[in-house]
Amino acid sequence: MNVWTAFIIRCFKWIIILSVPILLVLGSVRLLVTDQYLAFEYNKASFPEDSFGFSPHQRLAYAAANFQYVREWQPLEALAHQQLNDSPLYNNRELQHMQDVQSVYQIVWKVWQLALGLTVLVGWGLAWRAETRPVLSEAIKWGGLLTVGIILIIGLLAVVAWQAWFVAFHEVFFAPGSWTFNYADTLIRLFPEKFWFDATLTIASLSLTGGLLLALVGAGRFTRSRNRSSSVQPLNIVEDKRL
Numbered sequence: 001m002n003v004w005t006a007f008i009i010r011c012f013k014w015i016i017i018l019s020v021p022i023l024l025v026l027g028s029v030r031l032l033v034t035d036q037y038l039a040f041e042y043n044k045a046s047f048p049e050d051s052f053g054f055s056p057h058q059r060l061a062y063a064a065a066n067f068q069y070v071r072e073w074q075p076l077e078a079l080a081h082q083q084l085n086d087s088p089l090y091n092n093r094e095l096q097h098m099q100d101v102q103s104v105y106q107i108v109w110k111v112w113q114l115a116l117g118l119t120v121l122v123g124w125g126l127a128w129r130a131e132t133r134p135v136l137s138e139a140i141k142w143g144g145l146l147t148v149g150i151i152l153i154i155g156l157l158a159v160v161a162w163q164a165w166f167v168a169f170h171e172v173f174f175a176p177g178s179w180t181f182n183y184a185d186t187l188i189r190l191f192p193e194k195f196w197f198d199a200t201l202t203i204a205s206l207s208l209t210g211g212l213l214l215a216l217v218g219a220g221r222f223t224r225s226r227n228r229s230s231s232v233q234p235l236n237i238v239e240d241k242r243l
Contacts, residue, residue, distance in 0.1 A: 022112065
């Protein structure tokens, strides 16, 4: 194996290692932006009721339409035209924030798709030759372990210092002050802080589980590949001696 081939294989390995956390975390986010997760969250006994009058059915319907706007890249009119008691459901600040949320989500989703494409392409390249398959297994293992480490740190920070974590997260993705609203505003009524805390823990749990599974699968396949390689070597030695 020449120097350039070894360098390319090493790059392929790191692409997979770094892509695994992106795939697991952002994939978990995508699973939560669904009507099924909304129904699951709203039906929890611990989830707070809307003190301003939304019925459970109204709340679920409005939240589902909100998620659809974000998920399907709908025009702003999909939210701006919604009304309650002949008044707009969202005020201008809320609509502006939802535009920002949609933009961030679509960028995140494109990053996930790019990471998936790279992982499939690079993984196929490593799986094509028997001698590089152990590298693929090792990359999967370390990608899973990297995910576990990242999630443990982020999850611990979220649990121990939720308010600081929540503010820091929004400050990274949104302009200061653009994401704060009154308790009577529709966005807070649909998505109270409890919703985001539960969502964070759910994403962390799904990502952590996926990371652990990939680490175990990668470690197992890497060990079997190494064992097969070592079991073949003595046969070559004996054959050389006979010659």
